Amino acid sequence: GAVVSQHPSRVICKSGTSVKIECRSLDFQATTMFWYRQFPKQSLMLMATSNEGSKATYEQGVEKDKFLINHASLTLSTLTVTSAHPEDSSFYICSAPTGTAFDNTQYFGPGTRLTVL
C-alpha cells in the first residue's frame, strides 16, 4: 500500500528554537496533505491542510505564523514550528489521501514526537 514517511521521528529542542518536520509521500503524489497534532491520551486534532503550490488552510485556533507549512512539491510537505515553547510539545502526524477527493484511503506518517525543553 501507499507509504508516507516523516522526519525526524523524534526531536528535542530548547525553548525559542524552530523545528522543521518533513512529510513525504513515497510512492504516490499528494496534492493535499494534512497535519495533525495529538496530545497525550487525546485524539488527533487537525491543524492545517497543506496544498501543493498554494497556501495552507489552517483550522480555527491554529496560528499560521507559528506553524509554517510549505508544500513545494507533490511528494513533500514541511511543517515548521517557529519559536517553539514547552506547550508545543506534542506528537505531530501528517497524512495524505491517495487519488481523488473520492478516494477512501488516507495514509498516515509514523509521527514526530516533539519535546520542547
Next chain:
Amino acid sequence: GQNIDQPTEMTATEGAIVQINCTYQTSGFNGLFWYQQHAGEAPTFLSYNVLDGLEEKGRFSSFLSRSKGYSYLLLKELQMKDSASYLCAVRVLTGGGNKLTFGTGTQLKVEL
C-alpha cells in the same frame, strides 16, 4: 462543526467479541473511518463505510447507519495485540476537499 462521540475505555477478554460504538453529528458527510492506534504510533487504517450496512474484513467488521449518525466497529476472536486505541473518524467534503475529524478514541484493553 462536527461532534463525534465514543466510549473512553472498554475492557474485553481474549477470544471474545467486542463492539465499539461511535455516534456523530455533521454536515457534508462523506464517509466514516475506523483506525487503530497503538501508543506512540500513528493510526493504521481498519475500515471505511460510506453507505449504510456492514463491511466485513477478517476479524474486523464495521457498520454504518447514516440516518442515525451511528457506526460501530466489531472485533471478533480478540487477541492481546488488539489492545489499542480505536479512533472513529468522519470525513466531510468541503469546498477545499475532504477533511477527517477524529473522535476522542476508545482505549480497548484485552485481558486473559
